[in-house]
Amino acid sequence: MTDSPIDRVAQRTPPGVAHKIKGLSDRTIAWIFVAPTIFLLLAVNIFPLIWTIRLSFTNYRVNRPNRDVEWVGLRNYERILNDPDIWNTMQATAHFLIWTIVLQVLIGFTLAYLINKKFKGNDLWTTIIVFPMMLSPAVVGNFWTFLYQPQIGLFNYIVTFFTGGDPADFSMIGDVHLAPWAIVIADTWMWTPFVMLICLAGLRSIPDSIYEAAECDRASKWRQFWTITIPMALPFLMLAVLFRGIENFKMFDLVVQLTGGGPGNTTTLTSIDLKREAFEKWRTGYSSAYAVILFVTVFGLASIYVKALNKVKER
Amino acid sequence: MSFSVTEPTKGTKWFAGILVVAYAVVTIIPLLWIIATGFKSPTDSIAYPPVVVFEPTLEGYVNLFTDRTRATAQMLEEAGPPTTWYDEIARERGTVISGPSRYGERFLNSIIIGFGSTALCMILGTMAAYAFSRFKVPLKDDLLFFILSTRMMPPIAVAIPIFLMFRNLGLNDTHLGMILLYTAVNLSLSVWLLKGFIDEIPTEYEEAALIDGYTRFQAFYKVVLPQAATGIASTAIFCLIFAWNEYAFAVLLTSGTAQTAPPFIPNIIGVNGKDWPAVAAGATIFLVPVMVFTVLLRKHLLRGITFGAVRK
Numbered sequence: 001m002t003d004s005p006i007d008r009v010a011q012r013t014p015p016g017v018a019h020k021i022k023g024l025s026d027r028t029i030a031w032i033f034v035a036p037t038i039f040l041l042l043a044v045n046i047f048p049l050i051w052t053i054r055l056s057f058t059n060y061r062v063n064r065p066n067r068d069v070e071w072v073g074l075r076n077y078e079r080i081l082n083d084p085d086i087w088n089t090m091q092a093t094a095h096f097l098i099w100t101i102v103l104q105v106l107i108g109f110t111l112a113y114l115i116n117k118k119f120k121g122n123d124l125w126t127t128i129i130v131f132p133m134m135l136s137p138a139v140v141g142n143f144w145t146f147l148y149q150p151q152i153g154l155f156n157y158i159v160t161f162f163t164g165g166d167p168a169d170f171s172m173i174g175d176v177h178l179a180p181w182a183i184v185i186a187d188t189w190m191w192t193p194f195v196m197l198i199c200l201a202g203l204r205s206i207p208d209s210i211y212e213a214a215e216c217d218r219a220s221k222w223r224q225f226w227t228i229t230i231p232m233a234l235p236f237l238m239l240a241v242l243f244r245g246i247e248n249f250k251m252f253d254l255v256v257q258l259t260g261g262g263p264g265n266t267t268t269l270t271s272i273d274l275k276r277e278a279f280e281k282w283r284t285g286y287s288s289a290y291a292v293i294l295f296v297t298v299f300g301l302a303s304i305y306v307k308a309l310n311k312v313k314e315r
Numbered sequence: 316m317s318f319s320v321t322e323p324t325k326g327t328k329w330f331a332g333i334l335v336v337a338y339a340v341v342t343i344i345p346l347l348w349i350i351a352t353g354f355k356s357p358t359d360s361i362a363y364p365p366v367v368v369f370e371p372t373l374e375g376y377v378n379l380f381t382d383r384t385r386a387t388a389q390m391l392e393e394a395g396p397p398t399t400w401y402d403e404i405a406r407e408r409g410t411v412i413s414g415p416s417r418y419g420e421r422f423l424n425s426i427i428i429g430f431g432s433t434a435l436c437m438i439l440g441t442m443a444a445y446a447f448s449r450f451k452v453p454l455k456d457d458l459l460f461f462i463l464s465t466r467m468m469p470p471i472a473v474a475i476p477i478f479l480m481f482r483n484l485g486l487n488d489t490h491l492g493m494i495l496l497y498t499a500v501n502l503s504l505s506v507w508l509l510k511g512f513i514d515e516i517p518t519e520y521e522e523a524a525l526i527d528g529y530t531r532f533q534a535f536y537k538v539v540l541p542q543a544a545t546g547i548a549s550t551a552i553f554c555l556i557f558a559w560n561e562y563a564f565a566v567l568l569t570s571g572t573a574q575t576a577p578p579f580i581p582n583i584i585g586v587n588g589k590d591w592p593a594v595a596a597g598a599t600i601f602l603v604p605v606m607v608f609t610v611l612l613r614k615h616l617l618r619g620i621t622f623g624a625v626r627k
Contacts, residue, residue, distance in 0.1 A: 026450055029531050033446035037439045037502055038458065044499035045465040048476035055475070062479065111338060117323045119332035127613050128339045131346060133620075134609045138562035139598050142581035143349050146591055152361045154348055167363075189342060197617045201625045208321040215321075239624060250469040253562035257581055271563075274471045279567055284475060291472035298467055 049295075056289035063282040076289035086290075088265055089273045095180055096187070096255075096269060097248050101241055103188045108195030109237065113229075115196070116203045126200075130193045137190065141257030144186045148172040148258075173259050179267050183255050190254065191247075195240045202236025203229070235313045242305055249298055270294055349602070352595035360591045374408075375592030377401045379418050379583065379600075383410035418597055421579040425601075427490055428575055429558040432497035436554050439498070440505030441547060445535060447506065448513040449521075459507070463622065466503045470563040478568060488569045496568070497558040504557070504622060505550050511623035512546025513539065549615040552608050559605065576601050 024032075056076055060069045080086055111129065115122050132140070147155045148171070156167035172182040206228065214224045252271040255261070261268035261276075268276075274294065278287035323331070352360050354371040383405050386394070394411060397403040405412045446452055447459060477496065478487070486492030516539060524534040540547070566578040580597045583590055612619065618626050 024531065026531060030446045030450035030452050033442035033450075034452055034458070037443040037462070037506060040439065040495070040499050041462060041465055041502060044477065044496060045468065045473065048473045048480065049468070051476035051479070052472065062475075107338075111335060114331035114335050117328050117331035119328040119335070122332070122335065123613075125335050125339045127610060128343055129335075130613070130616060131606055131609060132342060134556060134605050135346075135602050136560035136562065136577050136605075138560075138566075138577040139580050139601055140345075142594070143345070143598055146352070146594075147345060147348065149361075152363050152365070154344070154365050157363075157365050189345065193342075194620055198621060198625055201617050211321045236625065239621065243621065246467055252469070252471060253577075257562075271469050271471050274469070275563075275567070278471065278475050279478075288475060291469070291475065294469055295472055298469070299464075302467060 052288045052291050055285050056292050058285045060285045061282050062284045072285070076286050077293070079286065080290055080293060085265070086273070089268050089270050092180065092265070092267060093249065093251075093269045096183060096251065096267075097245065099181075099184045100187045100191070100248055101244055103184065104192045104195045104244060105237065105241065107188070108192045108240070109199045109233075111192070111196045112199035112203055115200055126196075129196065132190045133193045135190075137254035138257045140190065141186065141254040144182075144258050145173060148182055150174070174263060176263055176266050179259050179263055183258055183267050186258055187248065187251070187254060191244060195237075195244065198236050198240040198243075199233060202233035205236075206232045231315075235309065238305075238309045238312060242302065242309065245305070246298060246302060249294075249301075346602070346606075349595050350599050352591055353599045355592050355595075357590065357592055360595075372404070373401075374404050375590075375596035377404045377412075378590055378593040379596045380416055381405065381412045382414050382416050383408075384413045385409065386411045417579065418576070418583070421574055421576045422600070424490070424573055425559060425575040425577075428493045428497060428573070429555050431490065431494040432501065432558045433551050433555045435494060435498045436501045436505050437547060437551050440502055440509050440550070441540070441543070443502075443506050444509035444513055445539060448510050449518070459510075462503045462506050465499070466622075470500075471567070474564060474567045477564075481568060488571060488573050490573050493565070493569065493573050493575070496564055497561060500561075500564075501554040501557055504619075505554055507622040508550045508553070508619060509543070509546060511618065511626065512543050512550070515546075516542045546615075549612055549619065552612050553619040556605055556608060 057071060057073060058069050059072050059076075061067065115126055147153050150156055150171040151168045153167070155172065156170065160167040160169075170178065172178045172185075210228055210232075211224060214228060219227070250271055251269050252275065255267060255269055256272055256275070259267040261272045265273075271294075274287055274290050277283050277290060281287075351367075351369075353375045354373070355366075355369055356372050356374055359366050359369045360375075381401065386409060390411070391406065391409070397406050402412060443462075447455060452458065481487040481492050484492075486495070520538050520542065521534045524538045525531070529537065560577065561575070562577045565575045569575070569578070576597070580594060580601060583594050583597055609616070
């Protein structure tokens with residue numbers, strides 16, 4: 001396309017005038033407008049990333065600036081990949097990721113499906129449902145520890161109100177078996193509306209005419225749901241999963257405030273573990289290698305996923 | 316009324332409505348509980364079974380904004396009668412107010428850093444988005460993807476070198492450092508969202524302006540900016556909310572002067588263990604503005620949370 005708006009303007013303007021009134025050329029303006037953004041991102045993202053990669057091959061420690069920095073090659077990477085604790089952390093992260101995504105997709109899609117029935121006042125209720133995801137995860141996570149208190153917490157009270165038993169009998173964040181679920185519940189409460197909003201957009205994008213045609217062909221509602229609704233909403237659902245996947249792989253604030261990674265290491269997600277290595281044990285080189293591994297994992301998984309997503313979109 | 320086969324029946328609508336309202340009520344309970352706890356006395360806040368009806372008190376808010384010391388009966392007598400209502404609340408607990416707490420400062424930091432980074436982010440973001448939307452920028456798609464990809468990095472992963480870099484530049488624990496950092500983090504969001512909004516403005520307006528003798532700059536700020544005002548405003552609110560809520564960088568890179576409210580609120584400790592009404596009061600003041608913004612933003616929410624990938 002050579003016929004961009006700029007070209008059209010240029011063609012219509014007499015050459016002499018154009019030269020006088022333009023001042024700076026569009027090309028120059030484009031660079032002036034884009035440069036500050038790119039510069040800031042290079043300084044705060046790419047430069048640190050390169051620095052991280054460089055540090056990951058050394059035994060540097062921030063808290064011992066006077067010690068000689070040695071080049072250790074791939075030793076940090078070897079140690080991380082052979083460390084059983086890291087695999088436990090990965091397992092905790094996988095548990096958190098899988099269950100939050102499963103629950104959020106199920107609940108979020110159901111809610112969107114129901115809201116799309118266009119009952120009176122659905123806008124108001126949608127806005128109320130959306131509140132949790134806009135709030136500060138750290139502040140909310142901290143308050144959930146209060147809701148999860150065994151004797152006095154609202155959560156335990158409500159659960160035992162329905163199931164019977166003593167609310168002091170179980171502690172969501174103190175019990176090794178329950179803590180992984182405590183973070184899943186809090187995250188699901190917070191982020192289900194996110195999946196819901198995207199699914200709702202997907203459902204609303206399906207034109208009525210398709211359903212009308214299906215009615216004419218006497219397709220049952222059940223069949224319509226599986227052959228029209230689900231396939232047409234699928235790209236949106238997958239996009240929601242992508243966003244939640246990346247966000248929850250990075251998860252730090254909510255969980256660190258809720259459980260602090262405990263009890264034991266049962267809810268130590270990778271970001272929490274990384275924070276301990278880097279800012280409590282101050283093993284800078286080692287944790288840089290750790291960061292690089294995480295980073296490669298996110299990028300790798302995300303790009304495979306995006307490829308799959310594009311294939312679904314093309315269909 | 317026209318009949319349509321796709322219009323849900325009355326019964327379906329009722330059924331759907333009841334389920335959604337039930338979910339909304341359950342999901343809002345924790346938030347209402349935070350707000351309610353802020354107005355409870357310490358005893359009420361940890362009562363079993365949990366109390367729903369209680370006598371509201373501002374003790375939580377007084378404790379949030381003040382530091383208090385235990386006072387003996389003799390000290391209380393010497394101090395004379397309480398002069399203000401908050402003094403009175405503190406005296407009832409046998410304490411005297413020794414000064415303001417740090418919450419005010421932290422809250423102010425949140426405002427300075429939030430608004431500062433949002434302003435900077437909007438200036439840079441609008442310019443870049445305009446250029447990406449209207450000009451032939453070399454490697455446009457790659458640059459746009461690069462901008463987006465900066466959002467995928469776990470904050471902790473880049474925090475190590477940023478910590479080192481800020482230390483060398485003297486930016487650790489400063490407002491300027493945090494403003495620059497949050498601006499960089501939010502730029503991906505603002506460029507992507509704003510590009511979408513500017514793409515929707517017909518280019519004919521600018522062409523007309525350029526033919527009338529406006530320069531590019533004039534066309535940009537006299538024609539495009541007013542047209543994009545709603546988009547810019549909603550993008551700004553998204554950036555503000557993000558900077559407002561951010562915790563990971565704040566907890567790692569600030570400790571005193573530039574610390575924002577999120578790392579501070581969980582550490583409010585009372586005289587006997589955790590002072591939940593004060594924590595809840597702090598959380599309420601911090602969260603309610605975001606809820607108000609959410610209501611204002613509701614039309615653009617979807618766009619904001621998906622970086623403009625999904626538009627209604």
